[in-house]
Amino acid sequence: MKRQIPLVLVLIFGLFMVIQYFIPHESSEWIYEYLLDWITIIGVFALVLGIWSLFKVNYDKISQRKPDRGYSLVLLISLFATMFFGFFAKVDGSWGLHFSTADGLQSYMYRHAYEYIIRPIQSTIFSLLAFFIASAAYRAFRARNVLASLLLAAALIVMLRFNPYLGPLGDYISEAANWLLNVPNLAAKRAIVIGIGLGMVATALKVILGIERSYMGKG
Amino acid sequence: MDFETFLWTTFGAFCTLAIFSFLYKDNPFYKFAEHLMVGTATGYFSVLLWHNSLYPNLFAKLADGNWYMLWLNSSAPWYLIPGLLGLLMWTRFSKQYSWMSRWPMALYIGISAGLAIPLEMSNRVNKQLYAMMSDISWGNFFGSGLFDPISGLSQVIILVGAIAALAYFFFSKAHTGAFGGLAKFGIWILMIGFGASFGYTVMARISLFIERVQFLNRSWIQVAFDSSNTNHHSGYIIAFLVVAMAILAYIVREIVAHLKKSENIS
Amino acid sequence: MTIFEKMMAIDRRWVFLLLAVVVVGTYAISFQIPIRINSEVRTIYEFVDKLKPGEIVYLGIDYDPSNQAELHPMAYAVMEHCFRKNLRIIFCTLSQYGPGMVDAAIKDITDSLKLDKTYNGIDYKGRELVNGIDYVFLGYKPYYALQILAMGQNFRLPFPIDYYGQPLDSRPMMQGVVNYKQVAVVIDLSGGNITDAWISYGQGRFNFPLALGTTGVMAADYYPYLNSGQVLGLMGGLLGAAQYEKLADNPGPAVDGMRIQVFAHLVIIAFIVLGNIGYFTAKRRRAKEGK
Numbered sequence: 202m203k204r205q206i207p208l209v210l211v212l213i214f215g216l217f218m219v220i221q222y223f224i225p226h227e228s229s230e231w232i233y234e235y236l237l238d239w240i241t242i243i244g245v246f247a248l249v250l251g252i253w254s255l256f257k258v259n260y261d262k263i264s265q266r267k268p269d270r271g272y273s274l275v276l277l278i279s280l281f282a283t284m285f286f287g288f289f290a291k292v293d294g295s296w297g298l299h300f301s302t303a304d305g306l307q308s309y310m311y312r313h314a315y316e317y318i319i320r321p322i323q324s325t326i327f328s329l330l331a332f333f334i335a336s337a338a339y340r341a342f343r344a345r346n347v348l349a350s351l352l353l354a355a356a357l358i359v360m361l362r363f364n365p366y367l368g369p370l371g372d373y374i375s376e377a378a379n380w381l382l383n384v385p386n387l388a389a390k391r392a393i394v395i396g397i398g399l400g401m402v403a404t405a406l407k408v409i410l411g412i413e414r415s416y417m418g419k420g
Numbered sequence: 421m422d423f424e425t426f427l428w429t430t431f432g433a434f435c436t437l438a439i440f441s442f443l444y445k446d447n448p449f450y451k452f453a454e455h456l457m458v459g460t461a462t463g464y465f466s467v468l469l470w471h472n473s474l475y476p477n478l479f480a481k482l483a484d485g486n487w488y489m490l491w492l493n494s495s496a497p498w499y500l501i502p503g504l505l506g507l508l509m510w511t512r513f514s515k516q517y518s519w520m521s522r523w524p525m526a527l528y529i530g531i532s533a534g535l536a537i538p539l540e541m542s543n544r545v546n547k548q549l550y551a552m553m554s555d556i557s558w559g560n561f562f563g564s565g566l567f568d569p570i571s572g573l574s575q576v577i578i579l580v581g582a583i584a585a586l587a588y589f590f591f592s593k594a595h596t597g598a599f600g601g602l603a604k605f606g607i608w609i610l611m612i613g614f615g616a617s618f619g620y621t622v623m624a625r626i627s628l629f630i631e632r633v634q635f636l637n638r639s640w641i642q643v644a645f646d647s648s649n650t651n652h653h654s655g656y657i658i659a660f661l662v663v664a665m666a667i668l669a670y671i672v673r674e675i676v677a678h679l680k681k682s683e684n685i686s
Numbered sequence: 687m688t689i690f691e692k693m694m695a696i697d698r699r700w701v702f703l704l705l706a707v708v709v710v711g712t713y714a715i716s717f718q719i720p721i722r723i724n725s726e727v728r729t730i731y732e733f734v735d736k737l738k739p740g741e742i743v744y745l746g747i748d749y750d751p752s753n754q755a756e757l758h759p760m761a762y763a764v765m766e767h768c769f770r771k772n773l774r775i776i777f778c779t780l781s782q783y784g785p786g787m788v789d790a791a792i793k794d795i796t797d798s799l800k801l802d803k804t805y806n807g808i809d810y811k812g813r814e815l816v817n818g819i820d821y822v823f824l825g826y827k828p829y830y831a832l833q834i835l836a837m838g839q840n841f842r843l844p845f846p847i848d849y850y851g852q853p854l855d856s857r858p859m860m861q862g863v864v865n866y867k868q869v870a871v872v873i874d875l876s877g878g879n880i881t882d883a884w885i886s887y888g889q890g891r892f893n894f895p896l897a898l899g900t901t902g903v904m905a906a907d908y909y910p911y912l913n914s915g916q917v918l919g920l921m922g923g924l925l926g927a928a929q930y931e932k933l934a935d936n937p938g939p940a941v942d943g944m945r946i947q948v949f950a951h952l953v954i955i956a957f958i959v960l961g962n963i964g965y966f967t968a969k970r971r972r973a974k975e976g977k
Contacts, residue, residue, distance in 0.1 A: 203519040207526035214527055218534025234843055237836040238477065239502035240531050241844065243524045244829050245473045246506030252466050253513075255458075272451050276459035283463025287471070301480070303471045303851030306785070311467065313428055314460050315786035320751040321432040321635065322457035323783065325439040327752035328628035332443055332702040334621065339701050339957040340694075343965045348611045353958065355615025359906075360622055360951045363925055363944065365719045375722055380567035382616055382909055384574045388581025389613025391548050391910040392606070395582075396589055398544025405533035405540070416529050417522050443702050465782050472785075472825040476847045535835065535887070543890035543916065551914030578913075617906040620923060624756060624902025626709070626950045627924040630943045631755030633713050 208411045215409035256280070279318075286310035355381055421643050423652040430659045433640040436632060437667055444674070478503055552582055581609040688971070690964040705953055712949045719945045726912055727929040730873070730897040730919030734764070737870050739772035742863065746874040746884070747791075748830065750783040753877030753901050758787065759927040759940035760875050760899040765795045767934045769820065770803075770810045774859055776841070776869065777823040780830035780880050785849060788823055805935040817850065818857040825849035831883040838865050838892045866894045871918075875899035881908070885916055899926060 214236070221229045259273035267273075289296065290304035299305060306312075344350040362378035364371060407413035421429070435456070438449035481496045482503070505524040511517040556575045563571020584606030587599065595603045643649070644660035734743065745764060749757045768775055777788050796815045803810050815821065824845040827833045836844040841863065842854050854860050862868065872894050874884045881900055889896040895918050898908060902923025911917045921930055924947065927940035 203522070207522040210523065210526040211530035211533070214530035215534035215537075218531055219537050222535075222538040230839075234836070234839050236531055237832050237839070238843055239505075240528055241473065241827060241829055241832055241836075242478050242499075242502040243506045243509065244528060244832075245469055245478075246509045246524075247528075248469060248828055249466075250509060250512060252462055255462055269451070272455040275452060276455040279456050279459030280463045283460045284466055287463065287467025300470070301475065301483075303847070303849065305467060306471050306849065306851075311464070312786065312789070315464055315783075316790060317428040317432040318435065318460045319457060319464060319783060320754070320786065321436045322439060322453050323461070323751040324628065324635075324754055325436045325632055326454070326457070328625075328632045328755070329439070329442060331625040331629035332705060334625045335705045335954055335957060336698045336701045338622070338954045339961045340698075342958050342961065344962055348607060351608060351611040352615040352618065355612045356619040356622070357955065357958075359616050359619025360955060363719075363722065364948050364951070366948070376565075376567040378619075379724065380569050380574070381612065382906060383569035383913070384577050385581055385609050385612040386616040386906050387909040387913055388578045389585050389610045390907050391552060391578070391582045391913075392585030392589070392610070393613075393907070394544050394910050395548050395586065398540050398548070401540045401544070402537055405536045408529055408533040409537075416525060418518075444699065461783065464786075468782065468785060468826055469828070471851075472849070473827055477844070480846070532831070535831070539886045539890055543886040547890075547914050547916060548910055551910070613906065617903070620902040620905050622902075622951065622954050623925060623947055624923050626947060626954075627755045627902065627943060628752075629705075629709055630713070630924075630946050630950075631758075631939065633710055633946075634939055634942070637713070 204414075204417065207417060208414070212409055212411065215405075219409075279314075283311065283314050286314065355386075421639075421646075421649075423649075423655055426643055426649075426656055427659060429639050429643065430663060433636055434663045434666075436636060437663070440632075441667075441670070447670075449670070552579060580605070585609050585613075688967060690967045693960065694964040694968070701957065705950065708953045709946055709950050712946045717945060718941075719948060721925075721928050721932045721941060721944060723929050723933060724926075726920040726922075727926050728919075728933065730921065731767075731930060731933040733871060733895065733897065733918055734767060734773070734873075735771070737771065737773055740774065741870040742774050742776060742859075742868060743768050744776045744778070744866070744869045744872040746872065746876065746880070747777060747779045747784050747788045748781045748874060748876035748878075748880040749787075749901075750781050750877070751787065754787060755943075756901050756923045756927060757875045757877060757899055758791070759924070759938055759943075760921050760930060761787075761791055762795065762938060763927065763930045763934050763936055763940070764873055764875075764899075765791065766798060766936055767930075769795060769799055769815060770805060773870075774819075775821045776863075777821060778837075778845075779826050780828075780833055781876070781878075782826065782828070785823075785826050789849075792817075792821065792823065818852070819859055822854070822857050822859055823849040824854075830880045831887050834883055834888045835891065838888070840864055866892045869894060871895045871897060873897045873899065875921075877901040877904070885911055889916055897921075 217229075217232070218236075221233050256277070259276050262273040263270045263277070285298075286305070286308055288298045288300060288305045289310075290299050290302075290308045292299050292302055292304050342349075342353060342356075344353050358374060358378045358381055361367065361371075362375045364374075367374060404413060408416070435453045438453040441447055442450040478499060481499045505527065508520045508524050511520040554575075556579070557570075557572045559572075560570075561572035562568075563573065568574060584602045586606070588595075588603040588606035588610065590603075593599055641660070644656045646656070647653075649656050737743070743764075745761070745768075747757075747761055765775065777792070779785055779788055792815075799813060799815055801812045803812070817823075824841065825848060827844050833844045841860070845854060847853050848857065866872065866888075872884065872888065874881060874888075874896065876884070876898075877900070881898055881904065884896060884898070888894070896916070897919045898911075898917050899921040900908060900923070902925075905920065905922025905926070908917065908920050908922075912920050921927060924940050924943050928944045931938050931941050
């Protein structure tokens with residue numbers, strides 16, 4: 202009961218989707234559209250789980266008086282403040298919490314929190330990678346053997362392709378880089394694409410046939 | 421830019437510099453900005469899930485404009501099914517009932533797997549195989565130059581290279597003899613591919629930093645010293661200086677601490 | 687310890703500082719560099735340029751602020767180009783922190799479009815962009831592969847209302863627009879797996895013309911699809927964005943960024959070369975001492 206029903210469900214819905222692709226019919230199309238719609242709704246509930254566990258971890262940190270609890274407080278306050286402002290809007294001349302209109306998305310605080318908190322911080326955190334790749338270039342990229350040298354040579358050509366200060370050599374490098382991307386790189390990536398494709402199909406088959414069951418967890 | 425927006429931008433600039441301070445070392449400014457972002461972003465996301473997904477796709481259909489009657493009055497009461505299945509997801513937190521969350525999970529996994537099989541097979545595998553076996557232009561074998569990507573020679577390299585790279589991933593046969601040679605050519609091709617990706621990645625990473633520099637200069641520093649800001653003109657500069665002074669104070673403090681430490685050692 | 691070994695042992699923060707100084711320094715000096723155009727970007731530009739006024743472009747802003755540096759310039763260049771050509775755009779984002787950027791970009795382009803401008807020698811009259819007539823913004827939905835498939839049935843299936851809360855049926859632009867069949871081209875700007883989903887689940891199933899804008903990290907991986915004809919063009923990273931800006935005669939942050947890239951790349955190359963010199967001298971010394 203606890204394990205069989207999910208296995209049967211996976212088999213039925215998996216096979217339905219495969220058959221629907223090859224034999225589209227008006228009635229199966231109807232079910233297909235409902236399934237796409239419903240599965241998104243179900244999925245949204247799963248995403249709420251993630252939000253809840255973030256809240257829980259930080260709430261526990263505060264209630265257990267862990268050393269860095271101040272930051273958890275910052276996190277929770279900003280979480281609830283943003284949620285509040287996402288619903289707090291002026292509709293028909295009166296301020297209030299509005300759940301059935303999308304006006305909250307246009308509210309001043311909600312938009313500004315995105316524009317001046319989420320956007321700069323998220324992009325800056327990611328931009329730290331610029332420095333880490335510089336440090337990696339200095340410490341890790343060594344022409345230890347033929348293969349590593351090949352990798353470095355290809356990287357150098359791609360990196361120099363838009364440099365305008367190389368004179369006549371510049372056009373040559375630019376052409377070489379273009380060839381490199383469109384010929385050997387293409388061949389390598391094509392093999393990888395085919396490999397990944399086959400892997401995905403094999404995994405999906407294993408899931409549908411009940412061989413791969415890790416999504417069920419223990420118990 | 422009006423003064424109010426500039427204050428917001430100043431806060432954004434402060435957060436940007438706070439994150440950059442991590443490059444020197446982990447510090448409270450960085451931690452504050454990081455937690456602030458995670459909290460705000462999660463709040464933003466939850467509101468979005470409601471306004472863009474849960475409400476229009478589920479509750480609006482159930483409520484049909486009348487909240488108090490909910491589904492009793494609805495023209496599509498069958499939308500209770502995904503709603504209830506979604507709620508079953510939440511049994512994950514209970515030890516006793518967590519097995520119930522497998523039902524909606526199974527639905528999701530089954531549908532995704534069923535969708536993936538024909539589409540991934542057709543678009544990643546079949547179409548790439550077709551393209552691989554396209555005609556080779558023998559008439560134009562050497563093309564217009566050494567680096568002509570559409571010459572016959574280039575097409576042969578693509579064909580043999582892709583087969584060789586696939587051979588390298590084929591571990592059921594020992595990489596010896598002619599097959600070993602093919603696999604070796606395959607790994608060379610793969611390395612060139614990874615090199616090209618690495619070259620592109622350097623550009624990608626540096627772009628991220630350039631964009632931040634552009635943001636700090638155009639949206640913040642230039643605005644702070646823009647002489648056309650007649651209203652609150654000194655306010656702009658003061659706001660800029662407050663952040664600048666805070667950073668300067670932090671740097672000075674670090675230098676002093678560093679000097680003291682080296683004094684103690686000597 | 688030789689000088690090279692000492693150099694290898696320096697604090698990595700000096701490496702950080704050098705890169706920062708070069709980037710900020712180059713940014714402070716004003717100069718321009720020529721941008722070479724690649725065919726993979728030209729095909730996108732020409733495809734969009736040949737569309738007739740009123741045709742619909744689907745622009746997928748499928749990235750978070752973490753990738754805005756490379757993809758946002760593309761979005762601006764494509765939007766400005768489309769609106770100047772009197773094309774209509776369906777905006778949609780399948781990335782969770784995307785909506786705010788679409789919102790801000792629409793406001794910026796609306797302002798820019800009010801002015802008379804000349805691009806590539808052609809004068810364009812300024813006009814007011816109207817939500818619902820010139821564009822619609824569908825909003826955000828999680829689970830991108832499912833949404834790409836659902837939009838192939840009907841845009842109203844995943845998005846009964848748009849981002850601003852208006853029913854899709856009430857938008858004048860969406861009259862008679864059911865699914866991708868009424869869309870002239872899908873341009874997807876993305877920094878992750880959403881690109882793959884657009885190829886396999888979108889183009890693969892519904893067969894519409896698909897153009898990609900990707901981050902530099904991913905760009906090299908999509909050349910096989912270019913060659914097989916599954917995608918019509920590819921803008922890779924800031925260089926791709928700069929090429930589009932150049933083609934559309936609308937230089938912006940990407941063209942500005944590329945001149946800095948040239949010198950930042952030289953620094954990275956210098957790091958690689960120095961690192962290797964250090965490595966080989968140390969290796970030779972060890973070999974000598976071993977004797």
